[in-house]
Amino acid sequence: MKLELRGITKRFGSLTANDHIDLVIRSGEIHCLLGENGAGKSTLMNVLYGLHQADEGEILLDGVAQRFAGPGDAMNAGIGMVHQHFMLIPVFTVAENMMLGDEPTRGGGVLDLDAARGRVREISERFGFDIDPDAVVGDLPVGVQQRVEIVKALSRDARILVFDEPTAVLTPPEIDELMAVMRRLRERGTAIVFITHKLREVREVADRITVVRLGKVVGEAPPTAGDAELASMMVGRAVELTVQKAPARLGDAALALRDLSVIDARGQYVVSHVDLVVRRGEILAIAGVQGNGQTELTESILGLQPRVEGSITLDGVELVGRTPRQILDAGVGFVPEDRTVDGFVAEFTIAENLMLDRTNGAPFVRAGALQLDAIEMFARAAISEFDIRAQGIDTHVGRLSGGNQQKVVLARELNRELRLFVAAQPTRGVDVGSIEFIHKRIVRTRDAGVPVIVVSTELDEVVALADRIAVMYRGGIVGVVPGDTPRDVLGAMMAGVTPQAVAT
Amino acid sequence: MRQDTLRSHRVLREILGGNAVVSVLAIGLALLVGSILVVFTDPEVQAASGYLFARPADTVRAVGDAIGGACSALFQGAVFNGTRAGWANQIKPLTETLTVATPLIAAGLGVSVAFRAGMFNIGGRGQMLIAAAVAGWISWSFPMPHLLHMLVCVLGAMVGGALWGGLAGVLKARTGAHEVIVTIMLNYVAFYLVSFLLRTPGALQAPGSANPKSPAALDTAVMPTLSDLLGVGSFRLHAGFILVVAATILIWWVLNRSGVGFRFRVVGENPNAARVAGIDVKRVYLVAMMMSGGLIGLAGASQVLGTTTTGFGSGIDAGIGFDAITIALLGRSRPWGVFASGLMFGALKTGGYAMQAAQAVPIDLVLVVQSVIVLLIAAPPLVRAVFRLPAPAATTLPHRAPKAVNR
Numbered sequence: 001m002k003l004e005l006r007g008i009t010k011r012f013g014s015l016t017a018n019d020h021i022d023l024v025i026r027s028g029e030i031h032c033l034l035g036e037n038g039a040g041k042s043t044l045m046n047v048l049y050g051l052h053q054a055d056e057g058e059i060l061l062d063g064v065a066q067r068f069a070g071p072g073d074a075m076n077a078g079i080g081m082v083h084q085h086f087m088l089i090p091v092f093t094v095a096e097n098m099m100l101g102d103e104p105t106r107g108g109g110v111l112d113l114d115a116a117r118g119r120v121r122e123i124s125e126r127f128g129f130d131i132d133p134d135a136v137v138g139d140l141p142v143g144v145q146q147r148v149e150i151v152k153a154l155s156r157d158a159r160i161l162v163f164d165e166p167t168a169v170l171t172p173p174e175i176d177e178l179m180a181v182m183r184r185l186r187e188r189g190t191a192i193v194f195i196t197h198k199l200r201e202v203r204e205v206a207d208r209i210t211v212v213r214l215g216k217v218v219g220e221a222p223p224t225a226g227d228a229e230l231a232s233m234m235v236g237r238a239v240e241l242t243v244q245k246a247p248a249r250l251g252d253a254a255l256a257l258r259d260l261s262v263i264d265a266r267g268q269y270v271v272s273h274v275d276l277v278v279r280r281g282e283i284l285a286i287a288g289v290q291g292n293g294q295t296e297l298t299e300s301i302l303g304l305q306p307r308v309e310g311s312i313t314l315d316g317v318e319l320v321g322r323t324p325r326q327i328l329d330a331g332v333g334f335v336p337e338d339r340t341v342d343g344f345v346a347e348f349t350i351a352e353n354l355m356l357d358r359t360n361g362a363p364f365v366r367a368g369a370l371q372l373d374a375i376e377m378f379a380r381a382a383i384s385e386f387d388i389r390a391q392g393i394d395t396h397v398g399r400l401s402g403g404n405q406q407k408v409v410l411a412r413e414l415n416r417e418l419r420l421f422v423a424a425q426p427t428r429g430v431d432v433g434s435i436e437f438i439h440k441r442i443v444r445t446r447d448a449g450v451p452v453i454v455v456s457t458e459l460d461e462v463v464a465l466a467d468r469i470a471v472m473y474r475g476g477i478v479g480v481v482p483g484d485t486p487r488d489v490l491g492a493m494m495a496g497v498t499p500q501a502v503a504t
Numbered sequence: 505m506r507q508d509t510l511r512s513h514r515v516l517r518e519i520l521g522g523n524a525v526v527s528v529l530a531i532g533l534a535l536l537v538g539s540i541l542v543v544f545t546d547p548e549v550q551a552a553s554g555y556l557f558a559r560p561a562d563t564v565r566a567v568g569d570a571i572g573g574a575c576s577a578l579f580q581g582a583v584f585n586g587t588r589a590g591w592a593n594q595i596k597p598l599t600e601t602l603t604v605a606t607p608l609i610a611a612g613l614g615v616s617v618a619f620r621a622g623m624f625n626i627g628g629r630g631q632m633l634i635a636a637a638v639a640g641w642i643s644w645s646f647p648m649p650h651l652l653h654m655l656v657c658v659l660g661a662m663v664g665g666a667l668w669g670g671l672a673g674v675l676k677a678r679t680g681a682h683e684v685i686v687t688i689m690l691n692y693v694a695f696y697l698v699s700f701l702l703r704t705p706g707a708l709q710a711p712g713s714a715n716p717k718s719p720a721a722l723d724t725a726v727m728p729t730l731s732d733l734l735g736v737g738s739f740r741l742h743a744g745f746i747l748v749v750a751a752t753i754l755i756w757w758v759l760n761r762s763g764v765g766f767r768f769r770v771v772g773e774n775p776n777a778a779r780v781a782g783i784d785v786k787r788v789y790l791v792a793m794m795m796s797g798g799l800i801g802l803a804g805a806s807q808v809l810g811t812t813t814t815g816f817g818s819g820i821d822a823g824i825g826f827d828a829i830t831i832a833l834l835g836r837s838r839p840w841g842v843f844a845s846g847l848m849f850g851a852l853k854t855g856g857y858a859m860q861a862a863q864a865v866p867i868d869l870v871l872v873v874q875s876v877i878v879l880l881i882a883a884p885p886l887v888r889a890v891f892r893l894p895a896p897a898a899t900t901l902p903h904r905a906p907k908a909v910n911r
Binding site: 302304323324325328336344345346348352357360364369372 | 760764767770780782
């Protein structure tokens with residue numbers, strides 16, 4: 001079986017998302033589609049899956065031209081998709097989710113749940129998955145939910161499986177398991193398209209690598225190609241993967257968390273009894289698998305969590321119990337973890353977003369009136385200083401790429417007198433070129449004597465930036481270790497093993 | 505909870521996010537539907553179509569007559585009637601349109617302010633009734649000098665409307681109660697409260713009367729009319745229109761040029777980002793609801809002090825609170841858009857009566873046109889499909905699916 005994409009071109013208005021892309025996918029191999037965010041990988045796969053119609057080009061399956069009007073046609077042709085954001089219904093069981101869209105029925109339209117359960121068991125067995133057909137999907141760990149997606153695609157007899165950024169939501173052990181699953185599928189003759197922008201994963205499983213940049217195929221590479229080679233193909237120039245930084249010049253302790261706990265709406269301690277000190281001029285990275293309390297910890301510093309116990313002091317001033325407004329005014333800069341939800345207003349212009357958290361007074365508001373000149377001047381300066389690629393200051397932020405959106409957020413937060421800078425996942429969903437820029441700015445903020453907290457689930461980022469690393473696990477701090485701690489120690493700590501135990 | 509807020513906001517954003525072209529096309533399409541109805545209900549067209557194939561020209565002529573007659577009646581009834589004697593009589597229809605449009609624009613502005621802050625204010629009726637009661641009560645109970653009395657009454661009406669609207673705002677901010685439910689319920693509370701007061705001697709009921717009707721406003725509180733100013737004609741157009749123009753300018757400034765309005769818009773577009781940016785979202789909900797109710801209160805004042813000055817009943821709101829929602833949608837919640845669509849609705853209402861009188865076209869037709877406009881505005885994709893307009897370019901939509909699932 002052989003799938004061939006020939007000269008696929010897809011335009012959205014003036015933007016050419018795919019420009020004459022050729023791609024050949026064969027049974028029994030893992031084909032990596034590597035490229036930055038916005039390079040056109042997902043668009044290409046949406047064309048393949050029938051979600052978009054190509055403006056030019058054709059799709060051939062075993063030499064026969066295909067026309068997919070919708071995902072239904074693609075599925076019938078044997079193409080399955082595992083989406084980045086799972087298309088599952090959390091309150092349904094695995095079996096119910098699996099039959100969605102193709103419900104087997106008995107006489108009189110009664111759902112045949114037994115048939116669905118049998119199908120889940122049969123496929124799980126064939127591929128060595130361990131999935132309970134009666135488990136409710138919402139209760140399953142993310143990695144297992146993803147496997148349900150895979151089983152769902154396989155149940156429709158998919159011979160070509162497309163994985164769209166599958167590792168973004170997984171923990172490192174889950175990523176390893178996913179890789180094993182992909183290899184097993186390959187051995188059983190499934191063709192796999194693996195979309196990603198993470199170099200390490202590519203080298204691990206890929207049989208062939210196609211690099212896409214700005215909607216075009218820039219070349220193929222063997223799996224033996226080095227990181228630097230692949231990265232430079234992706235961005236079109238050599239990239240520094242490590243951050244150049246001088247040793248930290250430590251000042252006084254500025255931020256102190258004492259016995260800090262955060263309680264969620266259900267009464268659970270999502271952060272429990274955390275003690276941390278951040279000194280002026282250092283970057284403290286908070287590492288850990290997502291969902292271990294990092295989000296709540298940073299939000300509690302900004303006063304966004306309703307139930308907080310313990311104390312947070314910045315330069316001796318207590319922050320617990322203050323409103324976000326007061327905390328921002330106390331000199332805290334904050335880059336939220338999910339910028340599209342918390343960081344900006346997509347429908348607002350760059351200029352408007354740059355004044356989002358300063359609507360109460362000078363320089364942008366005087367006597368209740370917006371100061372349009374000041375806003376415009378500030379926006380122009382920020383665009384050039386932060387290298388924000390946009391048509392102008394009136395471009396809507398929702399239309400920018402992830403990296404440029406993040407630069408807008410960063411420009412807003414760093415252009416104030418700061419006494420503390422908190423950046424959560426500063427480079428998530430950001431292209432390689434922007435990552436470098438953002439890291440440099442974070443280091444420069446540190447060098448200006450500001451205490452910095454960086455929360456990241458990417459070990460590469462943690463290791464590159466941190467002067468000290470605190471690892472979080474289940475709401476607590478497992479340990480605080482120096483920035484040059486080996487990765488395997490950090491990995492063990494992320495699974496809850498204390499550094500002392502790792503050492504012995 | 506965050507997900508829910510986002511979802512209801514997204515509906516609003518989609519409705520308000522379309523451009524003016526969609527509004528204009530919706531009006532055009534609605535008028536087309538209206539003309540078709542005029543044609544099919546016209547007795548001459550029906551008669552002529554009986555022998556359509558024998559003499560098709562008759563049918564064509566009848567159709568032309570029906571549409572032409574309706575259009576000219578609408579124009580004569582709403583803008584300018586050249587068949588009357590004297591310029592004052594000729595422009596009377598235009599002043600009638602402006603009179604009818606005055607409360608519609610004021611209330612439309614009120615609904616827009618709530619829309620821009622991400623809230624549906626369906627409570628226009630209740631806010632108008634309370635405002636009318638307050639304005640009325642001041643207007644006959646407290647003699648004051650000319651103009652001052654009127655302004656105090658207007659202020660009272662706006663405060664009344666603001667408090668009634670603010671009630672929904674407080675409940676939303678404090679308890680998370682959805683403003684749609686609360687404002688709808690407060691409509692009933694206001695209606696029965698005012699009805700009760702109108703039946704209670706010593707409250708709002710006119711002394712010596714058995715009807716549920718208020719006393720007439722004192723002359724000092726009545727808004728001066730255009731006739732008072734010019735000394736000619738019998739124009740009903742009153743000073744409320746000037747207040748409404750001023751309100752439009754003010755609201756334009758507030759929404760586009762002030763820090764308060766900026767915060768309204770941030771909350772309306774993305775309450776989560778607003779919260780992280782240190783904006784007090786609950787306070788914005790309260791202030792926006794009060795401002796919204798205050799503007800709707802201005803509509804109430806215009807009714808009591810401008811249009812129905814001889815005493816009012818519990819129907820004084822005249823459905824304006826609901827028409828205001830349509831007007832705000834049609835005007836995309838932009839102050840001058842609301843002003844324009846308020847004028848158009850005023851013209852439709854005024855001209856509709858003339859159409860009924862001159863051409864026997866049922867007044868309900870105007871309602872049909874209004875309803876079709878609502879339908880088309882609420883479904884921009886439908887209008888785009890009809891006219892083959894391109895869909896607006898996709899912006900990055902907030903998604904946090906994994907977070908919702910994996911806890």
